[in-house]
Amino acid sequence: MKKLFFSVLLSLLTITASQAQPLNPGGGMFGGHGQFRLGVKPFVLDPTDYPGVSHFLFLETKAKQLTKDYASKVNRFVNAIAAQPGFRACMTLVDVDAKRIVVYYQFETEDQYNTARQNEAVFPIAGAVRNDSARFEVFASRPLEQIAFNPDLVGNPNPGAGAPPNPPGYYAKFRIGEGVGINEALVNLDKGRTQAELTELMHKAGQVNDINNAPGYKDFTFHEGLDGSRNMNLIHWKDVKTLAAASLSNLLQPLMNNGLSGGHDGWGPDGPGTIHLHIYHVADIKHGTK
Numbered sequence: 001m002k003k004l005f006f007s008v009l010l011s012l013l014t015i016t017a018s019q020a021q022p023l024n025p026g027g028g029m030f031g032g033h034g035q036f037r038l039g040v041k042p043f044v045l046d047p048t049d050y051p052g053v054s055h056f057l058f059l060e061t062k063a064k065q066l067t068k069d070y071a072s073k074v075n076r077f078v079n080a081i082a083a084q085p086g087f088r089a090c091m092t093l094v095d096v097d098a099k100r101i102v103v104y105y106q107f108e109t110e111d112q113y114n115t116a117r118q119n120e121a122v123f124p125i126a127g128a129v130r131n132d133s134a135r136f137e138v139f140a141s142r143p144l145e146q147i148a149f150n151p152d153l154v155g156n157p158n159p160g161a162g163a164p165p166n167p168p169g170y171y172a173k174f175r176i177g178e179g180v181g182i183n184e185a186l187v188n189l190d191k192g193r194t195q196a197e198l199t200e201l202m203h204k205a206g207q208v209n210d211i212n213n214a215p216g217y218k219d220f221t222f223h224e225g226l227d228g229s230r231n232m233n234l235i236h237w238k239d240v241k242t243l244a245a246a247s248l249s250n251l252l253q254p255l256m257n258n259g260l261s262g263g264h265d266g267w268g269p270d271g272p273g274t275i276h277l278h279i280y281h282v283a284d285i286k287h288g289t290k
Helices: 002-017 068-082 110-117 123-131 195-208 240-247
Strands: 043-045 053-061 087-095 100-107 133-148 172-174 179-187 217-225 230-237 273-287
Touching (some): 053 110, 172 217, 179 240
Antiparallel strands (some): 053 100, 087 100, 087 273
């Protein structure tokens, strides 16, 4: 856990150090989000209308940090995916450590996704990114639930057991420049643990840990990997600064520290899984023609 704490602290410190760089949240990695970017529609996660296929593409550059050339290759690949039939939407997330990118994207059906990934025209574009990447992994996921900020519960010292109810008709709207924390929790398969155990642990953490009073908190969506190897959370904040501060406080530590299991059977080599938190800013959003 100490390694995780120092990693998050380092990420927080790099926010200030990177303000003059082209990869910072204000400038944006893919052309910025100045006046001409303000009209970009938000990326929507609607629990009543989840698409048929949702994927996390985890990327990490081989270089010491992200370069304009690498960003350009990633952007070209994302554009190629967005041009395929059945594409619904995607958002590109850039880690504040300037090493990692996550593309979260959606297709309407599994068949359309498989057709897109088998399109030979996309192969060289994807290959250019893969050749420059220390990590290039795609995981299909199933969004299970969404827990949103509820203004009616702010200041309530005892909101009751379980997750707070979402405001009526609520669905998440991610916008360029906002902060997103991704918890990638890996199942300890080599120790005979199961995804069901990990899911139960993460459910418990999400339900008991009340972050409704956290400044800037919007919502989080819990995803279960379809291959059984991992789960992912999208923790949504109004900006990177408040998210980074929360990750160092007792607001998110219960989620990362033993899943509120009392330390008996939580994260770690003998528990259901290990967890990795990274902090990103939303750098780009694309939509299909649905």
